[in-house]
Amino acid sequence: MEILVTILLLLIPVNSAAVKKNLTSTEGGNVTFPDPLQQTGFLLFGTQVIAMVVNGGLNIPQNVFRDRILRNSSTGALTLTGLQRTDSGDYSIQSVVDDVSSRFLYELKVYETVPVPSVDRVSNDSCVLLCSVGAAEETTLSWYKDVELVKSSSSAASLDLSLQRDDFSAEYKCVAAKPVEKKPVSVHVHTLCPEVSEHNTGRYVVLIVFIVISLLLLALFILLYRKRKKRKQSKGSVKEEEVEYSDFIIRQRLNPEGSPPDAVASDRPPLINTLYAKLELHQMKPDHTTVGENV
Known part of the structure; x- marks a missing residue:
């Protein structure tokens, strides 16, 4: 029956040239083909028929896809679930509506799930941080200072960042990204580089103390000046x-x-x-x- 349906569909002329659409997802995720299969037609993976619709009923001849292809009875949309890396490739849908055959082409790319990056300190003499991921295939690592991108590398397993004492007041995060998703991790610089942080904090404390003392001395000077001026005025004139x-x-x-x-x-x-x-x-x-x- 599968061979017969395929032959019949191939004999029906296609209405126009199909334009390939790109689809992306991650392992374990789902992908829904944007063009529905309403009454009669089939879904192909390469040249292999993996699903057929005859008079609105879904038939899945391949066991590997039997529990993974779902069809929305209202819209006719087909969804492929439980994606694996081996599902990447070319797909096509050919449907027949009113004796007119339509073909839709797709290229599906299934990516590995983006791992959560880890950040460690790699130098005892200075604050040098290393962001790394377990799988670097098609993964982009990036360092952000607040919202500004300061360093980035594609398809790298690790990416380092050297921090100066004046940089400790900002917030840092490392982001591992792929075309379909990204995962950030915040970095607590004061925890990873405590001795540098304490030294930097001490500088600010000294500066604040200096400013406070300067203001107090200035206030004392103004008070003494006004007091002296008032005393001179009282001596020069009789009330x-x-x-x-x-x-x-x-x-x-x-x-x-x-x-x-x-x-x-x-x-x-x-x-x-x-x-x-x-x-x-x-x-x-x-x-x-x-x-x-x-x-």
């Missing part, structure tokens, strides 16, 4: 609240007869003058002396 006023009356000394000693001055009114002086506050003691007569 209003430190000035007190007092009135003094100067009386003339009278003769025993009760007349002024100078006849000329007797016609003048008593002289009244106001004196100003800076007064300082002192603790006053009570005066117990007897006040004599006015002089």
Whole structure:
């Protein structure tokens, strides 16, 4: 029956030239062919028929694909599951719709699963890190500093990276990639190179302490300068609240007869003058002396 269906399908003219489409996946994964097989047709691996659809029913003649080919009854899409490296190759779908045959070509590439890279320190004198993978076939190793690509190599089993002390503040990761997937691993530089990290941290601590001390000295200088300036201003001018006023009356000394000693001055009114002086506050003691007569 398989031979008969194949002969019949080959005898039906193809409507147009087929363009090969590239498909990729990894071991253990799945791949769905983009063109459906609706009513009648078959799926070939190279020149070998591995699945047939007759009147909407799926028939898988090859035992190696019997439990691995699935068909969506609604859309007619075919899916190949449990992929292996040996599944890589050329596939084709030939279907018949309304007595018109259509052919679709595919090239499937099945890659090994990308291994998780490992990172180790390889130098005791400096911080040199080595990123490596077990299988390097078609694997690209890359070093990233934050989001910037700093180093990369294709089909290499390992890739090293030398770090300087000034680079420790950034985040690093090594990425192993293949065309279908990639796997990154973050690198804890402070754990792999602790003595370099501590030395670098000590530099920042000294710098911070120096800055703090400089700021404190500057603040002290400004405070002393303002204090000195304020003291000079207080010495050069007298504050209003430190000035007190007092009135003094100067009386003339009278003769025993009760007349002024100078006849000329007797016609003048008593002289009244106001004196100003800076007064300082002192603790006053009570005066117990007897006040004599006015002089």
